[in-house]
Amino acid sequence: MTAFGNFEALCDAIGIDPPNRKLMFLGAGNMTMALVEGCLKSGFAQNHHIALSCKTEATKNKWKTLHGFDVYLDNKDMIAASPKGILIFATKPQTFSDVFVALPCIDQISLVISLMTGISYNELNEKLKLRKCHCPIVRLCPNTPCAVGAGASLISSAKDTPENKLNIARAIARSVGMYQEVPENIYNAAQAVSGCGPAWTYMFIESLADGGVLSGLTREQAMKLAAQTVMGAAKMVLESGEHPGALKDKVCSPAGTTIQGVRELEKQGFRYGVMEAVKAATNRAEQLNSKKE
Numbered sequence: 001m002t003a004f005g006n007f008e009a010l011c012d013a014i015g016i017d018p019p020n021r022k023l024m025f026l027g028a029g030n031m032t033m034a035l036v037e038g039c040l041k042s043g044f045a046q047n048h049h050i051a052l053s054c055k056t057e058a059t060k061n062k063w064k065t066l067h068g069f070d071v072y073l074d075n076k077d078m079i080a081a082s083p084k085g086i087l088i089f090a091t092k093p094q095t096f097s098d099v100f101v102a103l104p105c106i107d108q109i110s111l112v113i114s115l116m117t118g119i120s121y122n123e124l125n126e127k128l129k130l131r132k133c134h135c136p137i138v139r140l141c142p143n144t145p146c147a148v149g150a151g152a153s154l155i156s157s158a159k160d161t162p163e164n165k166l167n168i169a170r171a172i173a174r175s176v177g178m179y180q181e182v183p184e185n186i187y188n189a190a191q192a193v194s195g196c197g198p199a200w201t202y203m204f205i206e207s208l209a210d211g212g213v214l215s216g217l218t219r220e221q222a223m224k225l226a227a228q229t230v231m232g233a234a235k236m237v238l239e240s241g242e243h244p245g246a247l248k249d250k251v252c253s254p255a256g257t258t259i260q261g262v263r264e265l266e267k268q269g270f271r272y273g274v275m276e277a278v279k280a281a282t283n284r285a286e287q288l289n290s291k292k293e
């Protein structure tokens with residue numbers, strides 16, 4: 001449940017009738033799984049609110065077995081079952097052209113949400129108009145920690161998006177963590193930080209644990225210590241209001257152990273490496289809008 005209410009309440013507010021109260025995920029991969037798990041765990045939506053489409057029988061069977069959702073191998077069938085529902089584009093951006101070509105007329109859809117990295121609002125708007133879609137389009141970039149209610153999502157929308165429809169995207173994002181609304185000109189950079197960031201953070205956790213194993217800890221000990229340490233440090237940044245540099249200084253004793261590690265990380269280009277990763281991901285998102293490979 002969120003400050004915006006649950007999915008039923010939001011559908012009431014915009015007049016979506018019960019048979020159309022569906023979050024239709026066009027694409028049922030990693031991000032859909034994280035978002036759906038988070039929405040169900042938080043109580044924002046229930047199983048019967050979810051419909052999914054995918055390409056392979058294997059994915060279809062996985063979802064059927066896990067949750068018993070309505071799963072479709074043809075996007076047209078999913079949309080035909082709830083033509084006034086919420087359509088969520090959740091395939092890879094590289095597949096958008098193929099998806100679009102086979103997309104039926106979607107003139108009754110209440111709201112389009114796109115998770116696709118790099119596909120701009122204008123590109124979506126132009127393409128979807130060709131399918132007679134004139135409803136609001138919202139870009140939403142969740143991240144995989146949404147699965148455990150600790151997501152950091154981004155929302156970007158046109159200025160004239162009606163509040164009651166935008167609230168559906170806000171409520172989804174809020175039900176699975178926190179979100180920021182950002183203008184589209186910084187969306188790619190922001191998605192690099194929060195959308196891609198979990199992957200690099202997992203790499204850091206793994207490396208921290210590897211270091212522990214190198215020095216004699218068991219893998220299990222090292223992994224738990226590393227993950228809890230990253231979570232604790234993140235909580236300190238969010239809750240103390242202190243700059244991460246000041247928090248770092250409180251760990252570094254004069255002539256102590258930590259500062260030796262800081263020196264080594266700087267020698268290895270740690271900060272530069274992370275900054276370049278954000279820049280590379282941002283550039284790639286920009287490329288994906290025009291290039292489909």
Ligand SMILES: NC(=O)C1=CN([C@@H]2O[C@H](COP(=O)(O)OP(=O)(O)OC[C@H]3O[C@@H](n4cnc5c(N)ncnc54)[C@H](OP(=O)(O)O)[C@@H]3O)[C@@H](O)[C@H]2O)C=CC1
Pocket residue numbers: 026027028029030031032053054055056057059060075090091092093095098099115116117141142143144195196
């Ligand atoms: N993963 C992440 O952390 C994040 C991802 N995103 C964005 O979310 C989107 C999805 O990413 P992710 O979940 O990782 O991707 P995945 O590759 O895990 O999932 C893609 C899904 O799309 C399905 N699919 C492929 N073609 C079609 C089609 N024509 N019709 C219907 N479904 C189709 C696939 O089906 P099948 O399984 O049967 O092959 C699969 O279920 C991307 O646009 C990405 O940019 C945004 C933020 C974070």
Ligand SMILES: O=C(O)[C@@H]1CCC=N1
Pocket residue numbers: 117191195196
């Ligand atoms: O790697 C990707 O393109 C997607 C988008 C953000 C995270 N994963």
